[in-house]
Amino acid sequence: MAGRRRTETGLEERLALNRVGTFEWDLTEETLDLDAAALAVFDIAPDAYDGRPEFLLSRVAPEEGARLGAAAMTAIHTGRSSFGAYFRVRRRDGEQRWTQLRGRVLRDESGTPLRVVGIVRDADADRALLAMTSPVQLAGWQRMTTVLQGTADALSRAMTVDDVTAVLTGAGGLERFGADGLVLGLVEGDALQLVALAGESASVLDELKLHRLDESLPLAEAVMTQRPRFVTSLRELADTFPRLGPYAKRLDLDAAAFLPLVAQARSVGGLALLFRGRDEFTAEDRDLCLGLAGIVAQSLQRAILFDGERDLATGLQSAMLPRHIPKFPGVEIAARYHAAGSGREVGGDWYDVIPLPRRRIGIVVGDVEGHDTQAAAVMGQLRIALRAFAGEGHPPSTVIARASRFLAELDTDRFATCTYAQVDPGTGDIRAIRAGHMEPVLRHADGRVSTPPVRGGLPLGLATEFEQEEYPETRLDLLPGETFVLFTDGLVEHPGRDITAGVKALTEAVRNGPVEACAIAEHLSEQVSQARPTTDDVALLVLRRDLDPGTPLAPRIHQYLHPADPQGLAETRTALREALEDWGFAAVEDDVKVAAGELMVNALLHTDGGAVITLEVLPGPVRRVRLWVKDRSNVLPRRRTPGEAATSGRGLLLVNAVADCWGVEPRGDGKAVWCEFAEPEPEPGTETELEPGSEPPGGRA
Structure with missing residues (x-):
């Protein structure tokens, strides 16, 4: 025995062998150091x-983390020197093991807490000891865990400050806390802003919605000192806080818990139960x-950060979009932008309206790949470049090709989709191009909605x-009266729903919605808001050509005949017949x-x-009706005499036979053939005596 050497074992090794680790929590730097055994x-x-x-929260269930945090906060803010708790740790393989923590709070000479040092140990072998815990204590733990878990679950889905207040003051909020009233305040500079009041008499505190962060009121004092205050008589508390006196009498409540909401050693607000x-x-x-306050504080900190990031993201995006939509004669234009419903993420969706030479208008809606600040930055550069190319008067094909080249030359790997169109408000002529983007929607004057097949190519950059x-x-x-709708895919694409169903829902919304451009844009925007939170940005642009009904003495109608619409001829004939009857020209209908x-x-x-x-009335000494048929061919028709066996060539002969006069006019890229029909003179002996002040059928010339 005398010759056997004893092996020395260091302290750290001895702790590690017993699965005991140490930690040091710096309350000022907000860091938590764990040694190897604690890890x-x-x-x-x-x-x-x-x-x-x-x-560490990823290793601990939310309700147990809240209970552990409550024990720590109680010791830190009430002056205790130590605390301890049992909780379960979830290992990487999914197993849950009991763990014990013991901590000691170290303070400076003035009593301000600086650090917490302590140990954590694997306490899974203590299950038998835990099983012998008194039923009363176990019931208390179970009740606390249930309340904390329910609160954590309810707040886990709260994204914004409004969401947090809705959970606290909504259905079941007060019941969850076992309270009869609730006051929630947020720190804003050197003031405390009350953002939520719940309970029958809590509304009397509405006069204190914004007050200085000082010691004149108990909730503000708790926020400043980061120490809770529990009182069982509000009227006696008014002796300490005279400013509370007038309200304590009207509250009709007895006890209160004034709790600081502390996250990462910083007061974000206060909660009064x-x-x-x-x-x-x-x-x-x-x-x-204190456990409830810890959960609320974490949720509020997350919500405040979320709201701040959202404000920053939407502000950045808004700064890169047009400040206002210019007005143009002959059309009404409206645009909307909706940011995605996720934190700091900001997308590259945009819209623009560009004045062009020859009184034309350029409209564009696009989407840069990605949802981050780089996507927004690329969008800003691309929007300015495309606007410059369009403003030079280039045709759409040149504008989009140059925009693609510009994006490809940027120091980025992003691509973009867009739809660009040049619009002539005077003639209604649209020249449109798609670059990997959604097809537009067209609402006709009679309420029909279609998706015209606009040709295009690859997305910008990839092309x-x-x-x-x-x-x-x-x-x-x-x-006139028709509406052109451009949009990004965020309007029709939603998680779990086929994009075809989204496009169908959009067309139905346009068909059943209002007529004016601003009203349509607002109508579609409301649908986006109802589907929040969305995972993608939405850019929307609506252009509606002004109605052209003529005047009461010279009314006018317009119809578009699509080459692929077999019903178009019949629908147009019906529209012509109804108009002629309404205007008193039934005699020339055939x-x-x-x-x-x-x-x-x-x-x-x-x-x-x-x-x-186009069919219109020409007022004059003899009322006439004029028919226009406009197409995109520059080839002028000519009247010819067909042979007996010919199957064509008689069209203009028929027009010449039935019309009083006819002609052809060049119209930009096409032509217009017109013919006129005079209102027949009444046959002798058929004139009727008119009452004084009355008008003949069809109105007075």
């Missing part, structure tokens, strides 16, 4: 720990109140990378329909696009 107790890899107390008929606060009651910068244009006719049929068929057979049909 092993929490089952945390040394290179994975960042030294922040919040990191008000009670009726309570004459004491047991140690369990105090721990429960240049793959050397495919040729963007074909699509020509559309926007008739002649007008014959001429219209021939001209419409010619436009469909001999041109690439559709045709615009």
